Amino acid sequence: MGDFFRKVVKNYINGEWVESKSTNIEPVYNPATGEVIANVPLSTAEELNHAVKVADAAFQEWKEVPVPRRARIMFKYQQLLVEHWDELAKLITIENGKNFTEAHGEVLRGIECVEFAAGAPTLMMGEQLPSIATGLESGVYRYPIGVIGGITPFNFPMMVPCWMFPMALATGNTFVLKPSERTPLLANRLAELVEEAGFPKGVFNIVHGAHNVVNGILDHEKIAAISFVGSQPVAEYVYKRGTDNLKRVQALAGAKNHSIVLSDANIDNAATQILNAAFGSAGERCMACAVVAVEDSIADEFIEALVQKANDIQIGNGLDEGVFLGPVIRDAHKERTLQYIEKGEEEGATLIRDGRLDEAAKENGYFVGPTIFDNVTCEMKIWEDEIFAPVLSISRVKNLEEAVELANKSRFANGACIFTKDGGSVRTFRETIDAGMLGVNIGVPAPMAFFPFSGWKDSFYGDLHANGKDGLNFYTRKKVLTGRWV
Ligand code: NAD
Secondary structure, rough: OHHHHHOOOEEEEEOEOOOOOOOOOOEEEEOOOOOOOEEEEOHHHHHHHHHHHHHHHHHHHOOOHHHHHHHHHHHHHHHHHHOOOOHHHHHHHHHHOOOOHHHHHHHHHHHHHHHHOOOHHOOOOEOOOOOOOEEEEEEEEEEEEEEEEEEOOOOOOOHHHHHHHHHHHHHHEEEEEEEEOOOOOHHHHHHHHHHHHOOOOOOOEEEOOOHHHHHHHHHHHOEEEEEOOHHHHHHHHHHHHHHHOOOOEEEOOOOOOEEEEOOOOOOHHHHHHHHHHHHHHHHHOOOOOOEEEEEEEHHHHHHHHHHHHOOOOOEEEOOOOOOOOOOOHHHHHHHHHHHHHHHHHHHHOOEEEEEOOOOHHOOOOOOOOOOOEEEEOOOOHHHHOOOOOOOOEEEEOOOOOHHHHHHOOEEEOEEEEOOOOHHHHHHHHHHOOOEEEEOOOOOOOOOOOOOOOOOOOOOEEOOOOOOOHHHHHOOOEEEEEEEOOO
């Protein structure tokens, strides 16, 4: 992997690795050590325009390639990702900070998307009705839409791009990816493997940068559709500007996910699952558990189990054996998290585990230990805002109804979980909670690639979600033929 850490990461355009002419360069850090591991260019408008032009030219040929042949290249890509699994996971840990086991899991989530996309021949089949009237028939045919722009966040450098480009490519589109400027390295490795798999030049391109490149994607007349994943304000902006330019846009946004623990729950399981969901990936998951509403009668017992488990968490560099909690992504993000912890205290929540006091929090990397607040109310900022760090809020409630009412006050509605043994409670929860992805006795109910990633409210802007048949429909358009054979 040594030579992979190029001084300034290159763009990948038309099957060539090209140096950006931009003089605007940002450092890329290993968040576990604070070391600069690469530099990323904020590419110019000309570079983006060139990539889109190339992708548009490639589209004219790629869309004509028979679907099974496109699928075969996708199978080869899957094979290469499997062969390079450990290496990809290591790279994720180095640039993102999550522990190696979690990074390994992220690679699997990416591979699953590629596997789903390799089913394109079946997925792209249309529907026919041989007789809509006497001697008259109708059928639906599915086609790609053109050049897709993909804009991705730092927290899943592999999985999130894989939500997008495998399905887009398998269905015959071409792609321009703008990865997070904080985690650009894994994206380039994905592109090297794209090349090795045999995708033609220009079908998949990468232009590194930040908001200017995003604006270029949003405004470019040759970009047909935009897949965005990132924070709420940017998702809303991307959705508004993209649709204003009459593009198809799906924008997956921020979250503040709630878990409900009822008095009949298996407390040990609930504490273990919630611990993983709140502090795994340093809380930097759009499906992280951020708030727990626990029934009064078992609150003390549950909190004791949770704090005990949190005390056992090993904090450090995610490449080290046994480490569970890695750093947050940047120093500024650590500072912002510490401000939220202070804010929580000011607001009157009870700080029952203070992650500022963990030894690792004094090291060079951007570490914050597991932090837990009790007696949090929905008027508090720590309840309302997405902190995106290992900070968990607990609210004590009378019953399920109060818990659901509380959770539904959030503007976000990505995921929600319930811990109970009672089927009736699960049904009430399912029918009344405002959230798109639900879990029962599990902490992170992230759907697999063949189901849609289904956030609601301010956690999603658009109609068709990422993945599953939604993903297929987002990247394709249909023709309906009605005919009489005379
Ligand atoms: P971010 O919004 O800062 O960045 C996402 C992308 O948008 C990056 O490529 C970035 O360069 C670009 N960007 C940032 N600011 C911009 C601006 N002002 N104008 C135009 N483009 C801009 O998000 P992040 O911090 O990288 O990722 C974390 C966020 O992503 C969290 O809020 C998390 O919940 C969310 N997320 C959501 C999902 C989901 O499925 N809903 C999945 C993963 C992450």
